[in-house]
Amino acid sequence: MSPSLAVDLAGLRLANPLVLASGIWGCAAETLVRAARAGAGAVTSKSCSVAPRTGHPNPTVLPWAGGLINAVGLANPGAAEERLILQEAHKSLIPLGVSLIASIFGSTPDDYAEAAELVAGAQPEILEVNISCPNVASEFGLPFALEPDAAAAVTRAVRAAYAGRVFIKLSPNAVNIVEVAAAAAEAGADGFTAVNTLGPGMLIDITARRPILSNRVGGVSGAALRPIALRCIHDVTRAIGLPVIGTGGVDSGEAAIQMIMAGASAVGVGSALLGEGDAVFSRLQREMLTIMQHEGIASLEEIRGCAHAG
Amino acid sequence: MLDNIYQVMRVTERIPEGKCGATLVLDGELPCQAGQFVMVWLPGVEERPFTLVNDTPVTLTVAAIGPLTRALAGLEVGARVWLRGPYGHGFPPPGRRLLVLGGGSGIASLALLARRALAEGAEVRTYIGARTTDLLMLPWYPHWSTLTLTTDDGSQGIHGNVLQAAAEQFAWADGIYACGPEPMLAALARSRRSDWPPCWINLERVMRCGIGVCGSCHCGSHLVCADGPVFNLEQVTAELLAPPH
Numbered sequence A: 001m002s003p004s005l006a007v008d009l010a011g012l013r014l015a016n017p018l019v020l021a022s023g024i025w026g027c028a029a030e031t032l033v034r035a036a037r038a039g040a041g042a043v044t045s046k047s048c049s050v051a052p053r054t055g056h057p058n059p060t061v062l063p064w065a066g067g068l069i070n071a072v073g074l075a076n077p078g079a080a081e082e083r084l085i086l087q088e089a090h091k092s093l094i095p096l097g098v099s100l101i102a103s104i105f106g107s108t109p110d111d112y113a114e115a116a117e118l119v120a121g122a123q124p125e126i127l128e129v130n131i132s133c134p135n136v137a138s139e140f141g142l143p144f145a146l147e148p149d150a151a152a153a154v155t156r157a158v159r160a161a162y163a164g165r166v167f168i169k170l171s172p173n174a175v176n177i178v179e180v181a182a183a184a185a186e187a188g189a190d191g192f193t194a195v196n197t198l199g200p201g202m203l204i205d206i207t208a209r210r211p212i213l214s215n216r217v218g219g220v221s222g223a224a225l226r227p228i229a230l231r232c233i234h235d236v237t238r239a240i241g242l243p244v245i246g247t248g249g250v251d252s253g254e255a256a257i258q259m260i261m262a263g264a265s266a267v268g269v270g271s272a273l274l275g276e277g278d279a280v281f282s283r284l285q286r287e288m289l290t291i292m293q294h295e296g297i298a299s300l301e302e303i304r305g306c307a308h309a310g
Numbered sequence B: 001m002l003d004n005i006y007q008v009m010r011v012t013e014r015i016p017e018g019k020c021g022a023t024l025v026l027d028g029e030l031p032c033q034a035g036q037f038v039m040v041w042l043p044g045v046e047e048r049p050f051t052l053v054n055d056t057p058v059t060l061t062v063a064a065i066g067p068l069t070r071a072l073a074g075l076e077v078g079a080r081v082w083l084r085g086p087y088g089h090g091f092p093p094p095g096r097r098l099l100v101l102g103g104g105s106g107i108a109s110l111a112l113l114a115r116r117a118l119a120e121g122a123e124v125r126t127y128i129g130a131r132t133t134d135l136l137m138l139p140w141y142p143h144w145s146t147l148t149l150t151t152d153d154g155s156q157g158i159h160g161n162v163l164q165a166a167a168e169q170f171a172w173a174d175g176i177y178a179c180g181p182e183p184m185l186a187a188l189a190r191s192r193r194s195d196w197p198p199c200w201i202n203l204e205r206v207m208r209c210g211i212g213v214c215g216s217c218h219c220g221s222h223l224v225c226a227d228g229p230v231f232n233l234e235q236v237t238a239e240l241l242a243p244p245h
């Protein structure tokens, strides 16, 4: 029998574990649907806030030797407009059997709750609560994901405002990510996406003699993040029995399998779309199947969290 | 491993274009397909996409409409410019009879295609249009045997728009190449007839990454930076004709 890539994510069945990560492609219904057609098991929209935002000036996204650095600055059309985008996407995603994850963010717990209410009309399968963006600190202060009480306060507010599945997006920068996750779980989270970008980091152009990003600093993603993401997912899933979308530097079937072994139920893919576009989803599926055949793995459930042992 | 994100080049020549622009010849090379673009950064100002009007040496033509383009158009010989790329997909190899249609500053995106085709002995008929002669930008070109200018107000060249002026040429060409304001491209899509040769257009969108990651340049499900900026007209007809959001 050929191995199966199907997974269960908080009671949702995904045909395969690959999830388009927030902020990659997901500004429009058409691009979300395109990623779904190309083989994503679920797709995440760009994070939206109650009020529209233009984001930071360019340069905002740069490729470097270890992956990407970005300070897009959470540009988005506002949650009311985003709901229309999500509704349009959902119409096409349902017949494809691909789940929609709607990402929101805010500046206070109440602000998050309001954004949650605004996008609720689109009935996403999961609401992802981004409390971990590292590149808007000059405006919003430190992310809620760095501190258990702050993470719990946002989770509680969203939980009260929204009846569906709530996933909290964790930061690799937390001093103790398990404590943050435990506080959010206690406050009513149904699962986690781990992790957001690392940092912030900085790139300097030696001829310009200054940081390249207009925001000076930005979140680090891609290969450089992978070992850190694996550790975060391992620690969170070992301590807390909630599902995790393991995200950070996944660019191969091997990396996706590592995420599952670390304890992830699904696997986010973002920076790996660089250069390859949505073809990354079918390649990763093929590579995962080859590994499963080779290693005699029939289902991903069989290996989920196997790295916790020992 | 070096990051090598930008190549730094210096301006060796600055040619004013119309009232509101300039062509900058730089001291570097970036081999490219005609229609590909670079992200151009001036530290402390902005970073934006620009078509390579030539690749050897790198040449940019800018219409000064905002902070970055005004700063670029005002650069003196010797000033430095930071570039990453080339990015995107350019035009497929052209045939022998090219009809080139440029609206506003869009013609910059077609200059390299036209010049290379001419050098290979193809015939190129070019129509460039603008709203008034003030806005007309003539990028850095070789000598044109068949260059027709049009202005909407008749202040220079033929009075009317590019599509009207070029109407007779559609049957002659074996490829049509257009770049310009979206209403012009939409008009082209609307008037497209089945007996026309293949039509290629160059789209512009606001870009952030330029490398197919952020999604901000999307046109329907297409990413202009990675799938384009050159598209076959048929690929994007639905998007061009869709009512604006």
Ligand SMILES: Cc1cc2nc3c(=O)[nH]c(=O)nc-3n(C[C@H](O)[C@H](O)[C@H](O)COP(=O)(O)OP(=O)(O)OC[C@H]3O[C@@H](n4cnc5c(N)ncnc54)[C@H](O)[C@@H]3O)c2cc1C
Binding pocket: B037, B046, B048, B049, B050, B051, B052, B060, B061, B062, B063, B064, B065, B066, B067, B068, B069, B070, B105, B108, B109, B203, B204, B205, B206, B207, B229
């Ligand atoms: C693939 C590509 C190739 C291009 N090639 C050239 C070129 O060769 N020469 C040239 O002069 N320009 C070109 N452009 C357009 C150029 O990027 C914009 O003129 C530039 O972004 C303006 O920057 P600014 O800071 O001067 O003005 P801004 O303040 O950024 O813009 C001024 C106005 O133009 C609008 N605008 C900005 N960028 C775009 C865009 N990409 N598409 C449509 N409207 C925009 C803004 O909304 C604003 O209203 C190209 C664009 C793309 C996508």
Ligand SMILES: Cc1cc2nc3c(=O)[nH]c(=O)nc-3n(C[C@H](O)[C@H](O)[C@H](O)COP(=O)(O)O)c2cc1C
Binding pocket: A021, A022, A023, A024, A046, A047, A061, A068, A070, A072, A074, A103, A130, A133, A169, A195, A196, A197, A220, A221, A222, A223, A225, A247, A248, A249, A250, A268, A269, A270, A271, A272, B213, B214
């Ligand atoms: C350009 C870019 C924009 C992003 N925007 C968001 C966002 O709006 N919300 C969010 O929760 N994460 C955002 N992220 C983080 C990704 O969703 C993901 O967590 C991170 O990039 C790690 O995964 P990767 O290494 O596969 O890219 C963004 C990442 C990038 C590269």
Ligand code: FES
Binding pocket: B206, B207, B208, B209, B210, B211, B212, B213, B214, B215, B216, B217, B218, B223, B224, B225, B226
């Ligand atoms: S500019 Fe980022 S995807 Fe095109």
